[in-house]
Amino acid sequence: MPLTFAEKILAKKAQLPKTVPGQIVEITPDVVLSHDNTAPIYGLFQRMGGVKVYNPDMHAVILDHATPAPSTKHAENHRVIREFVKEQGITNFYDIGKGICHQILVESGLALPGEVILGSDSHTPHAGVMGAFAAGIGRTEMASIWAIGQIWLRVPESMKITVNGTLPIGVTSKDLALYIIGELKADGALYMSVEWHGEAIGALPLSQRATLTNLMAEMGAKNSYISPDQLTFNYLKDRARRDFEAIYPDENARYAVEMEYDAGTIEPMIACPHTVDNVKPLSEVKGTPIDQAFLGTCTNGRLDDLAAAAEVLEGKKIAPGKRMIVIPASEAVYLAALQAGYLETFLKAGAVIESPGCGPCMGNHMGVPAVGEVSISTANRNFRGRMGTKESEVYLASPAVVAASAVAGEIQHPKDI
Amino acid sequence: MANIQGRVWKYGDSINTDVIFPGKFTYTVSDPKEMPQYALEDLDPKFAGGVQPQDVIVGGRNWGCGSSREQAVVCLSEAKVGAIIAKSFARIYYRNCLNNALPAIVCPEAVEAIQNGETININLKEGKIICAAGEFNFPPLPEAVMEIFNAGGLIEYTKKRLEAEE
Ligand code: SF4
Numbered sequence: 320m321p322l323t324f325a326e327k328i329l330a331k332k333a334q335l336p337k338t339v340p341g342q343i344v345e346i347t348p349d350v351v352l353s354h355d356n357t358a359p360i361y362g363l364f365q366r367m368g369g370v371k372v373y374n375p376d377m378h379a380v381i382l383d384h385a386t387p388a389p390s391t392k393h394a395e396n397h398r399v400i401r402e403f404v405k406e407q408g409i410t411n412f413y414d415i416g417k418g419i420c421h422q423i424l425v426e427s428g429l430a431l432p433g434e435v436i437l438g439s440d441s442h443t444p445h446a447g448v449m450g451a452f453a454a455g456i457g458r459t460e461m462a463s464i465w466a467i468g469q470i471w472l473r474v475p476e477s478m479k480i481t482v483n484g485t486l487p488i489g490v491t492s493k494d495l496a497l498y499i500i501g502e503l504k505a506d507g508a509l510y511m512s513v514e515w516h517g518e519a520i521g522a523l524p525l526s527q528r529a530t531l532t533n534l535m536a537e538m539g540a541k542n543s544y545i546s547p548d549q550l551t552f553n554y555l556k557d558r559a560r561r562d563f564e565a566i567y568p569d570e571n572a573r574y575a576v577e578m579e580y581d582a583g584t585i586e587p588m589i590a591c592p593h594t595v596d597n598v599k600p601l602s603e604v605k606g607t608p609i610d611q612a613f614l615g616t617c618t619n620g621r622l623d624d625l626a627a628a629a630e631v632l633e634g635k636k637i638a639p640g641k642r643m644i645v646i647p648a649s650e651a652v653y654l655a656a657l658q659a660g661y662l663e664t665f666l667k668a669g670a671v672i673e674s675p676g677c678g679p680c681m682g683n684h685m686g687v688p689a690v691g692e693v694s695i696s697t698a699n700r701n702f703r704g705r706m707g708t709k710e711s712e713v714y715l716a717s718p719a720v721v722a723a724s725a726v727a728g729e730i731q732h733p734k735d736i
Numbered sequence: 737m738a739n740i741q742g743r744v745w746k747y748g749d750s751i752n753t754d755v756i757f758p759g760k761f762t763y764t765v766s767d768p769k770e771m772p773q774y775a776l777e778d779l780d781p782k783f784a785g786g787v788q789p790q791d792v793i794v795g796g797r798n799w800g801c802g803s804s805r806e807q808a809v810v811c812l813s814e815a816k817v818g819a820i821i822a823k824s825f826a827r828i829y830y831r832n833c834l835n836n837a838l839p840a841i842v843c844p845e846a847v848e849a850i851q852n853g854e855t856i857n858i859n860l861k862e863g864k865i866i867c868a869a870g871e872f873n874f875p876p877l878p879e880a881v882m883e884i885f886n887a888g889g890l891i892e893y894t895k896k897r898l899e900a901e902e
Pocket of ligand 1: 383384419420421440442616617618676677680681698699
């Protein structure tokens with residue numbers, strides 16, 4: 320029987336010949352991810368009677384949500400986590416400033432084809448960019464895996480999204496993802512495994528593929544998968560932490576939903592307040608005044624994102640009275656952007672550059688908006704209150720559009736500044 | 737656990753975790769016993785004072801969307817809500833329900849038929865809902881999940897498994 324990616328990998332992990340959607344399997348994941356929430360999970364683990372974690376090598380603990388600590392309370396939280404990883408012998412620990420957890424998993428060769436990654440963060444599907452099965456889970460169940468090494472998973476229905484053709488110049492995978500979320504809505508892939516197929520996906524660099532798998536969390540997906548290809552294997556060559564075996568969906572697998580799109584018809588898109596599925600073409604929202612532009616996050620804080628923004632900002636200035644915040648997704652991205660001269664471009668344009676992490680993405684610190692202000696951001700969420708105050712608005716767009724809007728002081732197309 | 741009989745509190749589509757348990761309390765209220773008094777505060781101010789053990793919440797599509805905060809489940813399980821029936825659940829919310837031994841039932845037909853305020857019966861073992869408009873079936877909970885239910889939730893379940901290993 321032909322199987323989808325999700326059916327196949329969960330069958331393999333559960334040591335079954337096959338699985339069907341709706342079936343419950345018990346498996347041991349290859350990687351479990353936790354971030355600043357490691358300390359509360361540790362509390363739950365102790366309440367369960369846990370003393371030693373099941374397998375320290377399974378863990379990836381990455382501090383990113385409020386780093387460097389904005390308050391004593393946050394610092395205490397970080398301290399507890401540092402003690403925890405030491406005491407448990409967890410070596411995959413990334414302290415403040417190393418980068419955003421989803422970016423680090425990929426960069427450090429911990430997200431591998433054919434493996435199962437579970438994270439106590441809703442954007443864990445990001446790691447599916449490497450051909451892994453990656454899904455977000457709750458804190459209690461994370462604590463339970465730490466204790467017993469196992470978890471129940473429901474085998475998801477699968478959705479096949481085929482994208483043919485070529486994206487027009489200046490249109491990115493962010494625009495493609497927003498377009499699809501606008502069409503299928505926030506629950507369009509609820510509980511499903513979203514597989515990406517088609518020549519337009521194969522033509523994307525890895526970093527832009529990651530934007531797609533990352534954003535599927537906003538369509539309700541359990542996980543999202545892109546077939547590993549030569550690009551993936553080259554990237555992993557000196558990076559992969561272990562040997563791995565890629566898993567591909569079967570040719571005639573059965574999908575609950577199949578969608579087809581033509582990349583050539585996609586234009587720059589914007590997600591408008593206050594939901595990610597409230598998507599409009601840039602042409603319809605052009606001219607909306609903004610106060611702050613934010614370039615960063617796990618969705619669009621990588622080197623080519625910074626490059627696209629730097630190209631727009633070269634020789635230009637942020638509009639008077641407006642602000643722009645830049646946060647590279649990781650230390651490696653930061654260094655590469657420095658060497659490529661992008662950071663100089665940002666500084667000269669008047670932007671503020673901050674250390675790698677989540678920053679204001681979920682309203683923690685380092686540039687949250689004031690009451691009544693409007694932000695345009697490269698992030699993945701714009702729910703009311705997401706950036707800190709309910710009385711502000713967040714628009715989501717691609718890096719080049721965010722940069723152009725910072726220069727114009729209003730939502731703007733890069734070619735019009 | 738197998739049979740539930742309770743009064744229905746019916747709500748609409750896309751009820752997010754912010755209105756089920758207000759975000760402003762996520763870091764200030766940490767004792768599960770205190771959580772029920774804030775349940776559904778921004779959606780139905782009458783709920784917290786009026787809910788009785790075994791009452792059933794009936795919701796539309798994508799119940800529990802938004803953040804993954806577990807308090808949005810605990811505030812209802814601690815209020816001894818018998819079950820939530822919805823057209824669909826946000827994924828992490830669904831998992832949080834089962835892990836907190838709160839039955840989450842997907843049954844769109846029943847949601848259409850059930851009236852607010854009526855008393856309904858649910859048989860979890862057989863996967864059956866009985867309401868004024870008739871009888872509706874849903875797939876019974878799988879065994880692995882039933883074990884977590886019978887232990888009283890994932891914390892207790894894991895505790896037992898750890899003890900058994902020693
Ligand atoms: S950058 Fe934003 S979306 Fe990504 S992990 Fe951090 S808080 Fe979550």
